[in-house]
Amino acid sequence: MSRPVLKVIDGSPRRTGGGEEARAADARLAEGVAQGDAGAIRALTQRCLPRVHGVASRLLGDRDEADDVAQETFVKVWRKIALYDPDKARLETWVTRIAMNACYDRLRKKRESQISEDAPEQMDGAASAESRLTGEDALSRVRLAVAELPERQKLALQLCHFQDHTNIEAAQIMEVSVEALESLLARARRALKAKLAADRDELIADAAGLHGSGKEI
Amino acid sequence: MSEMHTMNPDRFSELADAFGGELSRWPSDEQARAQAFLSAEPELAQALLDEAAALDALLDLDVTAPPAPALYETIAASGIRRAFAPPRWAGIAAAIALMCGAGTGWLGAQMNTPTNHDALYANAFSVLSETETLFEDGS
Numbered sequence: 001m002s003r004p005v006l007k008v009i010d011g012s013p014r015r016t017g018g019g020e021e022a023r024a025a026d027a028r029l030a031e032g033v034a035q036g037d038a039g040a041i042r043a044l045t046q047r048c049l050p051r052v053h054g055v056a057s058r059l060l061g062d063r064d065e066a067d068d069v070a071q072e073t074f075v076k077v078w079r080k081i082a083l084y085d086p087d088k089a090r091l092e093t094w095v096t097r098i099a100m101n102a103c104y105d106r107l108r109k110k111r112e113s114q115i116s117e118d119a120p121e122q123m124d125g126a127a128s129a130e131s132r133l134t135g136e137d138a139l140s141r142v143r144l145a146v147a148e149l150p151e152r153q154k155l156a157l158q159l160c161h162f163q164d165h166t167n168i169e170a171a172q173i174m175e176v177s178v179e180a181l182e183s184l185l186a187r188a189r190r191a192l193k194a195k196l197a198a199d200r201d202e203l204i205a206d207a208a209g210l211h212g213s214g215k216e217i
Numbered sequence: 218m219s220e221m222h223t224m225n226p227d228r229f230s231e232l233a234d235a236f237g238g239e240l241s242r243w244p245s246d247e248q249a250r251a252q253a254f255l256s257a258e259p260e261l262a263q264a265l266l267d268e269a270a271a272l273d274a275l276l277d278l279d280v281t282a283p284p285a286p287a288l289y290e291t292i293a294a295s296g297i298r299r300a301f302a303p304p305r306w307a308g309i310a311a312a313i314a315l316m317c318g319a320g321t322g323w324l325g326a327q328m329n330t331p332t333n334h335d336a337l338y339a340n341a342f343s344v345l346s347e348t349e350t351l352f353e354d355g356s
Contacts, residue, residue: 035300037300042293045296053281066284075295077254078296112261140279164242164281166245200271
């Protein structure tokens with residue numbers, strides 16, 4: 001099944017394993033950024049911002065917060081680029097990991113403030129934002145089901161399904177083994193299947209309609 | 218790196234459960250064996266792929282919107298500004314240099330001034346006393 005929407009939005013082709021050429025390109029780009037080359041800074045932003053923003057939107061469930069996290073992430077990238085080691089990870093893997101940690105920091109602070117205010121504890125910070133959705137149409141129902149997944153399952157799904165990272169890259173970003181990543185993905189998809197099973201046929205018909213009409217989501 | 222798995226219906230089902238209905242999205246080290254299994258057991262394998270693909274189609278409804286073009290500009294500009302700004306340590310270094318200079322000057326003044334002053338004072342009076350002596354002699 002083709003996935004045209006993702007290709008248009010993400011803009012970067014699926015990588016098939018890196019290699020020496022990719023490593024050298026990452027090293028050159030990082031060096032350019034470290035030396036303050038405006039072209040390199042723009043290229044890195046262009047290449048990594050969609051991934052950073054996608055992860056932040058998915059984990060935080062709020063577009064404004066995702067914008068803030070993206071800016072915060074790149075401030076750290078500009079400051080720490082000299083520490084990037086192309087032998088250890090691809091450049092976008094390194095940048096996405098910084099974004100992931102920034103999101104976890106925010107979610108932890110939210111949880112702490114909720115607990116200190118004696119608010120009812122929630123399983124997931126993003127779910128609160130997404131729970132405002134009524135679930136009236138296919139998109140809302142799917143979005144709600146994804147938003148209610150535990151954070152790590154949601155992140156695994158974001159990296160592998162929505163951003164086309166390989167299992168090895170996603171495991172590197174999440175700092176887990178590939179087996180653990182596979183388990184997170186399987187649990188996420190099983191939970192979604194169970195939640196959406198009742199209305200699956202109707203949802204699939206809606207999905208076909210949305211894809212067929214070329215509606216931007 | 219993942220351990221090597223034997224491709225059988227269970228493993229094929231596990232992979233479809235985790236990675237969805239497109240073999241190209243499965244771990245690269247298992248794709249060839251999965252393809253071989255699909256050829257050997259097309260009915261079973263295709264049923265598993267179709268079921269996973271149905272969920273893929275639903276998930277594809279929920280693609281997050283891309284960042285606004287203005288955000289690209291803001292972020293790139295922050296990186297370029299930072300590149301042309303003096304480093305953070307430059308201000309601290311300037312302050313330290315100023316303090317060292319002022320401190321050295323003050324110390325120097327403390328050590329040198331009394332000695333010079335005493336010498337000038339003594340010298341001034343010694344000249345006067347020589348003049349007075351000459352005058353008293355009537356020469």
